[in-house]
Amino acid sequence: MGWSGDGLTGGTKDDGVCWSDGDFQSYARCCFSRLRELAQAPAPLWMRREISNDGAGMRRESMDQVEERLGHIYCRFRIIQGQLHTCDPQRIEVLKDGDASGEPWGQYQALSRATRLFMALDLLADLDIFVSPNIYDHESPPVPVLTKARAVFAQNLFRVPSYELIGPLLDRIRWDLDGANGAILWDDKEPRLFWRGGMRSFNRCSCDPRQAQWPQLWRNFSGLLENEGVGPCGCTRLITNVSSFELCNRARLCEIGRKHPHLVDAKLAYIPESYDSIRGMAEERGYVADYTQPSDQLRYKYLISTDGSTIDDTRIYWMLSSGSLVFKQITPLLPFGLPALQPWKHFVPVKEDFSDLVEKVEWARANNDACRAMAARASHFARRFFTEEEILHYVYRVLRHVDTG
DSSP states (O other): OOOOSOTTTTSTTSOOSSOSSOOHHHHHHHHOTHHHHHHHSOOOHHHHHHHHHHTTTOOOOOHHHHHHHHTTTSEEEEEETTEEEOOOGGGSTTTTTOOTTSHHHHHHHHHHHHHHHHHHTTOOSOEEEEEOOSSOBOSOOSSOEEESEEETTOOSEEEOOOTTTSSSHHHHHHHHHHHHHHHOOGGGSEEEEEEEEEOOOEEEEEOOGGGOOOOGGGTTGGGGOSOOOSSOOEEEEEOOOTTTGGGOHHHHHHHHHHHOTTTEEEEEEEOOGGGGGGHHHHHHTTOBOOOOOHHHHTTEEEEEEOOSSSOOOSHHHHHTTSSSEEEEEOOSEEESSGGGSOBTTTBEEEOTTOTTHHHHHHHHHHOHHHHHHHHHHHHHHHHHHSSHHHHHHHHHHHHHHHHHO
16 A cells, blocks of 8 residues: 655555555555554553653644744644645745755645544544644653654653654564564574664754653663763754764774774765765775665664664664664764663663664674574564554644643
8 A cells, every 4th residue: 555645645646456446545444544543442452651751841822823933944734624734844944945855845744634534534633733744853842743763861852753654664674574584583683682774864962861751661761872961951063074974873883893893893885976085985895785685684683773864763663573683882972662672681772873883793793592582572572563564553643642631
């Protein structure tokens, strides 16, 4: 089932897998009827915890006044007389004259479609919320805002999945991986940590750790962060260039792989043209390699999730289903869903600067049975809850909580 079309049509141009006349309501009732059952049943404990954690200290000023002041940053979604009304995208800084295939547009469109889906299923009759199309948010807004990632020190921000997850992508990747995964048993996997990805910009966030609002299962994670501060909390996006190259998360990871190849195989699979200034440095140091299909990555016992320009908003979710053990870089930016997983039960937490990575890979190699069990628990959770249906279920719970809270 697809989600073609744009955010304003609600996907009525989809490919007709489940319906013949292109009617969106028929599509919703045919393909997503179980969402009604999920919405009527009690929400899983982890969903309630995540949403409640995001809602700690929730406050709400006048929606009209906030739209007037911040309507260039956040997009207002309202259901009026059975119709969804959203902002004018040309008023939003990250949407106007932007790439229609980029992340901000994708987030705006995906949440538009999801909202229309819930309306078609008679699950939403009233709504008045703000949606952030930004790649992450680190300032506390005066009203609740939906975002794909929030800084741990920011309030009034409710995390929702990224646009790539609000659709069939994860189910399709998992379908493709299952054939390979079934053929590679844990003991047949190579005991090295593997990573392939692209060069990206990176973020630096600073804040007094006492202001951090970590999820319930991640309470002691401030000690894993690289930067602390005593001034105003905030994040800065840094472009990876010659002067900042040594500070870039992904360059650091590749350097660890260069120094410890028997433990870590980490390389850049692509370097966009906008990062040409560091291409020569990366190639000279041996940081560059060919792209590796996800199915081929399953040959390794350990996979790592690292932030780039924003959170790791897609890759880690299929990694958790892979049967390999995930090492998760801990940063101040919180994604959807992952805080429901417990460190050392479902994944291995790694310091933001990777200074403990080698030590933890060595620990993993010495504790094979514990790591096998962690990977199995993570896979069970991911296959149960990181699916198209359950991800939409989560979005619905957030919408209801924010609108009625």
